Amino acid sequence: MPSALQSSGSISAAVAASRVLGLVRMSLQSRLIGAGALADTFSVAFRIPNLLRDLLAEGALSSAFVPTFTASLVQEDRERAYQLANLALAGILLVTGTLTLLGVVFAEPLVVAITSGWSPEKIAETAALTRVMMPILALVSVGAVWGGILNAQRNFLPFALAPVVFNLVSIAAGLGMWLGGLGGRAAVMAWSVGTLLASVAQAAVLVPSLRRLGYRARPRLRGLRRHPGVRRIVALMLPAIVGVAAVQLNVFVNTRFAASLGDGAVAQIEYAFRIFFLPIGVFGVALATVTATQVSEEAARGDRSTLIARTGEGLSAAWLLTSASTVGLVLLAHPIVSLIYEGGRFGAAESAAVAVILQAYAIGLAPYSMVKIVAPAFYAIDRPRVPLIASFASVAVNIGFNALTYERLGAPGLALGTSLGALVNLTLLRAFYRREIGALARPGRWREFAVLAAANAGLGAVVWAAWTGLAQVLAGPLSALPRLLRALVGAGALAVVIAVGFVVFAAIVRAGKYPGGAQLWGLPAGLMRRLRRRRARPAA
Incomplete structure (x- = not known):
C-alpha cells in the first residue's frame, strides 16, 4: 500500500466529514437564499476575502512556511522553530490586518472590479456583506500558520478537523435563521455574520493541540526582518504569491465573465464547485498535506530518490481515488445536485443548470488534485519559480478559452476552462519535475x-x-x-x-x-x- 494513501486515511476521514458538512451548509444556503441575485451578492462578498486568503494564507504562506519550519525542526530544535513561527505569525497578522482594513474601506470599488454589469443596488448590498466578512482573511491566515506547525510535526488531524468546526457553526447559524423564518436580504446578512463567527471558531479550535505540543502564540515583530527563516519564507512566498496570483486572476476574470451572464450564474458556479470540491478535499487535499510534509523532510535531508518515491506514491493514490470520483460525478451530477440543493428558493431549473456545470468541473478533478501533490516538491528544493511558470501557463489557457467561449457556452464553459487550465498546469509540472528532480515513471x-x-x-x-x-x-x-x-x-x-x-x-x-x-x-x-x-x- 502506498504510504501516502495509508498516512492520509485519518485526514481523508476528517476532511470527508468537513466536506459533507460543507454540503449541508450549502444546502441550507440554497434553500434560504436560492441561486439568484441575492445568492450572487453573498458569493461575491465571500469570494473577496477568500481570494486574498488563497493568495496569502492557504497558497503562498503554506507552501513557504511548512518546508522552512520543518527544516528548522530537523536542523535546529523545537524552541527555535517556535520562535520562527511566532515571527511568521506577527508578519502575517500585520499584512492581513492592513488588507482587512483596506477591504472594509474600499469594499464598493472591490465589488465593482470583480463584477460586470451589476446595478448600483446590487453592488451596494454586496459591499455591505464584504465589510462583514473581510476579517475572515486574518483569521484564516492565523489558522494557516498554526496548521503548518501541527502538520510539520505530523499532527495532521486537528488542522483537518478545523473546517468541521467552521461548518458546524455555520449550520447552527443557518438552522437558527430557518427556525426564525428569516428570508431575503435579512437572511443574507445573518448568513454573513454566521460565516464570520464560524471562522473565529475554526482558528480557535487549533489552540488546545498547539498547547499540547508546547507552542504558545506570542507574535513579535522584533527580529522579523533579520531572521534567516523569515527571509527564506519571504523568498519562497514572493514567487508563490505571483503564482497563486495568477490563479486568483483567473478566478477574478471568470467571476466577471459569470456576472455578465445575468442573475444566478455566479451562485450556480459556486454551488457546483462546492460539490466538485468534496472529492478534492477528501482525497486531493489529504494526499497533498501528507506528501508536502514528506517531501519537505526528504528535501531537508537531501534524499532526492526518496522524495521522488513519495511524490510518485501520492500521484498513484490520487489516480486511484480521483478517477473513480470523476466517473461518478459525471454520471450522477443531476441526482446529486437535486438531492443536495433542491427545495425552498432552489428549484428544478437551478438543479439542471448546476448539474451541467458540475460535469464540466469533474473533468478537471484528477489534474486539479495532482497539482497539489507535485507542486510542493519544488518549494521543498527551493525552486518556487517552476510552479509559477506552470500556473501562469494554465491561467493563460483558462482565460483565453473562456474569453472565446463564455458567451456561447455560458457558465459550463467557464468550468470547462478551469479543468483545461488544471490539465495544462499538471502537464508542465510533470515535465519540469523530470528535469529538476527526476523521472516519476515507475516500472x-x-x-x-x-x-x-x-x-x-x-x-x-x-x-x-x-x-x-x-x-x-x-x-x-x-x-x-x-x-x-x-x-x-x-x-x-x-x-x-x-x-x-x-x-x-x-x-x-x-x-x-x-x-x-x-x-x-x-x-x-x-x-x-x-x-x-x-x-x-x-x-x-
Whole structure:
C-alpha cells in the first residue's frame, strides 16, 4: 500500500466529514437564499476575502512556511522553530490586518472590479456583506500558520478537523435563521455574520493541540526582518504569491465573465464547485498535506530518490481515488445536485443548470488534485519559480478559452476552462519535475493504467445501468410522496448506486493488484471493525 494513501486515511476521514458538512451548509444556503441575485451578492462578498486568503494564507504562506519550519525542526530544535513561527505569525497578522482594513474601506470599488454589469443596488448590498466578512482573511491566515506547525510535526488531524468546526457553526447559524423564518436580504446578512463567527471558531479550535505540543502564540515583530527563516519564507512566498496570483486572476476574470451572464450564474458556479470540491478535499487535499510534509523532510535531508518515491506514491493514490470520483460525478451530477440543493428558493431549473456545470468541473478533478501533490516538491528544493511558470501557463489557457467561449457556452464553459487550465498546469509540472528532480515513471505503470481504465469502465457501466433502472422504477411511486419522503428515498437509491459502484471498482483494482487496491477493498470492513471496537470500549 502506498504510504501516502495509508498516512492520509485519518485526514481523508476528517476532511470527508468537513466536506459533507460543507454540503449541508450549502444546502441550507440554497434553500434560504436560492441561486439568484441575492445568492450572487453573498458569493461575491465571500469570494473577496477568500481570494486574498488563497493568495496569502492557504497558497503562498503554506507552501513557504511548512518546508522552512520543518527544516528548522530537523536542523535546529523545537524552541527555535517556535520562535520562527511566532515571527511568521506577527508578519502575517500585520499584512492581513492592513488588507482587512483596506477591504472594509474600499469594499464598493472591490465589488465593482470583480463584477460586470451589476446595478448600483446590487453592488451596494454586496459591499455591505464584504465589510462583514473581510476579517475572515486574518483569521484564516492565523489558522494557516498554526496548521503548518501541527502538520510539520505530523499532527495532521486537528488542522483537518478545523473546517468541521467552521461548518458546524455555520449550520447552527443557518438552522437558527430557518427556525426564525428569516428570508431575503435579512437572511443574507445573518448568513454573513454566521460565516464570520464560524471562522473565529475554526482558528480557535487549533489552540488546545498547539498547547499540547508546547507552542504558545506570542507574535513579535522584533527580529522579523533579520531572521534567516523569515527571509527564506519571504523568498519562497514572493514567487508563490505571483503564482497563486495568477490563479486568483483567473478566478477574478471568470467571476466577471459569470456576472455578465445575468442573475444566478455566479451562485450556480459556486454551488457546483462546492460539490466538485468534496472529492478534492477528501482525497486531493489529504494526499497533498501528507506528501508536502514528506517531501519537505526528504528535501531537508537531501534524499532526492526518496522524495521522488513519495511524490510518485501520492500521484498513484490520487489516480486511484480521483478517477473513480470523476466517473461518478459525471454520471450522477443531476441526482446529486437535486438531492443536495433542491427545495425552498432552489428549484428544478437551478438543479439542471448546476448539474451541467458540475460535469464540466469533474473533468478537471484528477489534474486539479495532482497539482497539489507535485507542486510542493519544488518549494521543498527551493525552486518556487517552476510552479509559477506552470500556473501562469494554465491561467493563460483558462482565460483565453473562456474569453472565446463564455458567451456561447455560458457558465459550463467557464468550468470547462478551469479543468483545461488544471490539465495544462499538471502537464508542465510533470515535465519540469523530470528535469529538476527526476523521472516519476515507475516500472509497470502501463499495466496499472490498464487496470485503472478497466475499473473505471466497470464503475461507469454499473452506475449508469443501476441509476437508470432505479429512476424508472421509482418515478411513479415517488411522484405521490411528500417532498421530504421523496428526498429520503432518492438519497437511499443514490447511496445504493454509489455503494454498488464502489464494490465493482474496488474489486477490479484489487484483482489487478493496483497499488492500494487491496486496502481500498478492505476499507469498509476496516471502518466497521473500528466502529465495533469503539462501541465495545464503554461496555468493557
